[in-house]
Amino acid sequence: MSAAALGARRPLAPDRPSGWWRPPFVAPPLGRGAAGSAVVLHSAPLSSEVGRVKVLLIGAGAVGQVYGYHFQRGGAEVAFYVRGRYAAATRAGFDLYPLNRKSPRAAPVRFEGFEVLTDWAAVAAGGFDIVVICVSSTALRKGGWLTELAGALGDATLVNLTPGIEDLVLITERVPFEQVVSGLIGLLSYPGPLPGETLPSPGMVYWVPPLTKMAFSGPEARTRGVVTALTRGGLRSKRVDDVQAAAAFAGPALQFLVVALELSGWRFAPLRRDKALLALASRATHEAHAVAAARFGGRRPFATRLARPWVLRWVTRLVPRVAPVDMELFFEKHFTKVGDQTEHGLRTLIRLADEYDLPRDAMTGLLARLVDHRER
Structure with missing residues (x-):
């Protein structure tokens, strides 16, 4: 297509x-x-x-x-x-x-x-x-x-x-x-x-x-x-x-944070210390936002600019304090169950980036690390 x-x-x-x-x-x-x-x-x-x-x-x-x-x-x-x-x-x-x-x-x-x-x-x-x-x-x-x-x-x-x-x-x-x-x-x-x-x-x-x-x-x-x-x-x-457009812009930040968290053993503290992984997740999020903009048209929402490593690090500190649930255990249980959906979504974004001739090196790198992690 x-x-x-x-x-x-x-x-x-x-x-x-x-x-x-x-x-x-x-x-x-x-x-x-x-x-x-x-x-x-x-x-x-x-x-x-x-x-x-x-x-x-x-x-x-x-x-x-x-x-x-x-x-x-x-x-x-x-x-x-x-x-x-x-x-x-x-x-x-x-x-x-x-x-x-x-x-x-x-x-x-x-x-x-x-x-x-x-x-x-x-x-x-x-x-x-x-x-x-x-x-x-x-x-x-x-x-x-x-x-x-x-x-x-x-x-x-x-x-x-x-x-x-x-x-x-x-x-x-x-x-x-x-x-x-x-x-x-x-x-x-x-x-x-x-x-x-x-x-x-x-x-x-x-x-x-x-x-x-x-x-x-x-x-x-x-x-x-x-x-x-x-x-x-x-x-x-x-x-x-337009829920579809809203999800296309809002979803990648959570999706790639989840991938990074899985690569960190489902623990926030190791993720916060891994500056390279946070940077990779941030770049992948911006690549996904470019795909969303190409697919749905219009300008990217201002909030997409906040997909920065320091913001992701701050989120990992805030979320456990706000939610009445052990979020590390929740993320592990839920996203392990739907792990195929996470990988499918990432592969789809990479394919669409190719369709639109957009950068996707960070998403590809994140996917490679995820596949390698799951095969160990």
Whole structure:
């Protein structure tokens, strides 16, 4: 594919008529129970005069569980699509630990009362309003399931939460662009407990940084429906102009910091002392920003200028002090699991740099070190 074709962007679809759907009620606050007991929060009964939105989540992992829970709290009828071997565990329900509450680890919040589907015929017959992809960029490309999903989608809004710079192109080869909403995950989620963490029972632990809203972009009416549903369910969200461009500029700094952290044994202190590695990650980030500018057009956001070694070093000191989680252990657990996605994203950026005839020596050097590290 030519560089021009890769860089081409479709215009936003025209707005659909207002009033696509209206969430039925404001969710109650997160509850608490006695230590060691789960707090069961069920959606309130809905008036028959108000249609209840139906949401299907593809994948029931760290992202799917959290988003599904908040959709349900906002009044949605929630279902999961999972592979057959995960169906029984999913039907058993989940324990969640929202860290944005008092005594967050004292008792889990119980998330249950949803349907579990394992075949596309059931998806097609489900009459879903919103379908959310909650898998990694690499999982998006495995097998033919995305094509099967497209065939079962109907007129549902498809929400894509995968972070890859080319993921939207892959999806819109199968689903009309005007039907797709792109989302940017703005929370931290992991299966707990981490080593040294005490929980009454295993469950999904998650934290939304202060003042953070989940960002979405796409056709106005469809995007508004997703944003409102999640906000009503307690997960604050907003509509932005272009999630794909925002992710392309914001993502590399985190992505390459994660690579550098893996090369440092998942420990911040050794990374801070490795000036050469920090400099390499900084240069790679600027190369990736050049790719984003070529692909999406326009000027680079001012914040991209902050991808400097001293800023990365400062971030490694600040993050552990702000987050209510052992961030070294979180990064190791989460990004080891999605390590193929990290490598895929880096290889994609290098390929696009070649397509656009842009520098990519630092990204190539970082990838070489990562591959060598993993092969040891």
